[in-house]
Amino acid sequence: MSTPTTVDRALRAALYDDTDAGLDTGASLLAADSAADGELARRGQEFVAAAWRRGWQPADVVRLVRRELDEVHVRLVSQLILGEAGQRPAPTPRWAAQLKELDELDDEPQRGPDRFSHATAVLELYRLLLRLPALEPLDEPRPSAALRQPESRMLTRIRALLAKAEATGYPEEAEALSAKAQELMARHSIDEALLAARTHAGDAPGACRIGVDPPYETAKAVLLDAVAAANRCRAVWHDALGFSTVVGFEPDLEAVELLYTSLLVQATAAMTKAEAAQRKGGRKRTKTFRQSFLAAYAHRIGDRLRAAAEEAEGQVTGGEGELLPVLAARDVAVTDRMEEMFPDTVTTRLRGVSDAAGWEQGAAAADRAQVTGRPRLP
Incomplete structure (x- = not known):
């Protein structure tokens, strides 16, 4: 020995x-x-x-x-x-x-x-x-049927739009830039789904993990879930480990990562500004204000993201009869993969949302960051 x-x-x-x-x-x-x-x-x-x-x-x-x-x-x-x-x-x-x-x-x-x-x-x-626990392995999604470069021109443009939305101090400009980015994301996802179906490519859902950092993790997880749902993905939050696992097809996973990060930056900036105004008026309930603000922001932005996604689908011309069954099949595949990875999930209730002013301000901020559809881009 x-x-x-x-x-x-x-x-x-x-x-x-x-x-x-x-x-x-x-x-x-x-x-x-x-x-x-x-x-x-x-x-x-x-x-x-x-x-x-x-x-x-x-x-x-x-x-x-x-x-x-x-x-x-x-x-x-x-x-x-x-x-x-x-x-x-x-x-x-x-x-x-x-x-x-x-x-x-x-x-x-x-x-x-x-x-x-x-x-x-x-x-x-x-x-x-x-002492790290075992996690569900993440299967990398198979390459899309679309020919890809390391960073497609579409993703480069989306990144640039979101970066401008985060940097501007004008809500109307941020709204327009975010709307354009969401429309491009939806169109990119639809184009790849149709191409995969037409070429009989063997695309399959994959998964990625996205950090959900303190404070106010529950509200942030709800925001991520809303972004994921609007982009045809499913999110499962692991609160003890500080991340959510998002299941979906690769173009949609990319969209979720980009949009969640950008909206979180925009929400945080709007929350800080709104809170400063509240404190000038003598209010000191900072924690409840922020929790309520982010909860309202997540709730309202989810509604608007879903509307934008539905409008983008409705704008696709020349293939309506083909599109709906293709997207339905992909939704089923994502759900099946999520349930295979996480057969036992529970619903988390968002607590601590008791500040009416925070809720109103958060909903207003989501309205300013709205991603409703726009006329199709050339």
């Missing part, structure tokens, strides 16, 4: 004992033996690889580490993920995009702590990685 290494003894002391004493013992062992650094990093990469086998993806792990620990742990886990990724190609394009984002963050200069503090942080991170 081989003699336990310093890393073996440190991990045994720290990872299977939740006390500070075990953590201190393990960190002391590692701090005293610089020759153990390489093996410690390799063990960390093994923990990361084990997370992949349990259904996690790079962005999921980083999101949970940021939620549960500190920025030093985020840097550590990013380095481990990138180190492990260098040993094999990325399994999917979405995975590759997550690695690219981490690589860009990792270029930032870092200031290293003393050896004991560093070892403590490493062991705290490994404790978390060791």
Whole structure:
């Protein structure tokens, strides 16, 4: 039987004992033996690889580490993920995009702590990685029948429209830009659905995870659910892990990611402005105001997104008889995939919505960010 290494003894002391004493013992062992650094990093990469086998993806792990620990742990886990990724190609394009984002963050200069503090942080991170639960694996959707470049011109245009909507200080301009973006998204989805049907392509629903960060996670999850439903997707919220899993066809998943992110930025900006006006009037119920604001925003924007999607479908000419059965079949496929992944889901009730002014202001903000249909773009 081989003699336990310093890393073996440190991990045994720290990872299977939740006390500070075990953590201190393990960190002391590692701090005293610089020759153990390489093996410690390799063990960390093994923990990361084990997370992949349990259904996690790079962005999921980083999101949970940021939620549960500190920025030093985020840097550590990013380095481990990138180190492990260098040993094999990325399994999917979405995975590759997550690695690219981490690589860009990792270029930032870092200031290293003393050896004991560093070892403590490493062991705290490994404790978390060791206890990651198994997740539903995300099957990457098969490539669409449409020929794609790394970033299609349509998606580039949609991104630009939403970026302008987030940046403008004029509600009417934000409304027009968001409306144009939603119309392009709906048309893009319909075009790809029809093309897949005509070419008998084997498209199938996939899934992605989108972060739902504190505070006011429930209201944000409701907003994401509304965006997903309007774009022919289904969303399941994992409140304990800080994300929602969205199931749908790839063009629709892309639309949900883009639109949810943009609407959340717009809602937050509008909420901050409305809250400042309320506080000038002597109101101090900040938490209930914000919760009610976001709840109303999610409720109203959902109605408008659904209306925009229905109008976009109605604007398709020359293929009405073909479109409805194609979209119905895709809806069934998405529902079946969602129920296969999550056979036991429960409905969450939105609580804490008791501020009438917050609700009214949130509904008004959703009206300003409305995505009702517009005449078809050339």
